[in-house]
Amino acid sequence: MRTFDFTPLHRATIGFDQIADLLDRTLSADTPQSSYPPYNIEKIDADSYRISIAVAGFSADDLNVELKENALVVVGQKVNSASDTPQRSYLHRGIATRAFERRFTLADHVRVTGASHENGMLHIDLQREIPEALKPRRIEISTASQSVSAGVSRAIDAERVLKQTN
Numbered sequence: 001m002r003t004f005d006f007t008p009l010h011r012a013t014i015g016f017d018q019i020a021d022l023l024d025r026t027l028s029a030d031t032p033q034s035s036y037p038p039y040n041i042e043k044i045d046a047d048s049y050r051i052s053i054a055v056a057g058f059s060a061d062d063l064n065v066e067l068k069e070n071a072l073v074v075v076g077q078k079v080n081s082a083s084d085t086p087q088r089s090y091l092h093r094g095i096a097t098r099a100f101e102r103r104f105t106l107a108d109h110v111r112v113t114g115a116s117h118e119n120g121m122l123h124i125d126l127q128r129e130i131p132e133a134l135k136p137r138r139i140e141i142s143t144a145s146q147s148v149s150a151g152v153s154r155a156i157d158a159e160r161v162l163k164q165t166n
């Protein structure tokens with residue numbers, strides 16, 4: 001197995017510890033990720049995404065979608081009771097209906113907006129919502145004369161406050 005050293009990433013970035021930890025966990029995972037069920041991840045527009053999972057043979061009642069911290073967990077558990085379906089004898093069984101659990105790690109500020117089940121596909125819609133505090137903002141740049149005059153006016157204001165308190 002190939003190993004990667006993320007030390008340069010830690011030296012050159014500030015506040016990206018979660019990304020380095022995520023990469024480290026992903027690359028050092030001992031358990032291989034199952035390819036069942038197959039899925040697509042689409043980027044609808046700049047801040048909208050859709051996960052589509054092929055869940056042929058599962059009804060909406062057999063599926064569970066949960067959001068735990070920053071992880072989206074999709075679980076499929078086929079519930080067959082003996083009274084619901086008669087005993088069947090298959091000559092060929094190519095449609096897998098085995099239980100599964102599929103996990104997706106979501107970035108900060110990504111929320112699930114909805115899920116739908118149609119034609120054997122489970123669609124989960126996601127939206128990235130950046131808070132106002134994190135959106136880019138313009139910082140005004142003052143000149144040296146403005147900063148000197150601002151410092152003088154603050155000193156004059158401080159003097160006035162001192163005179164009023166005495």
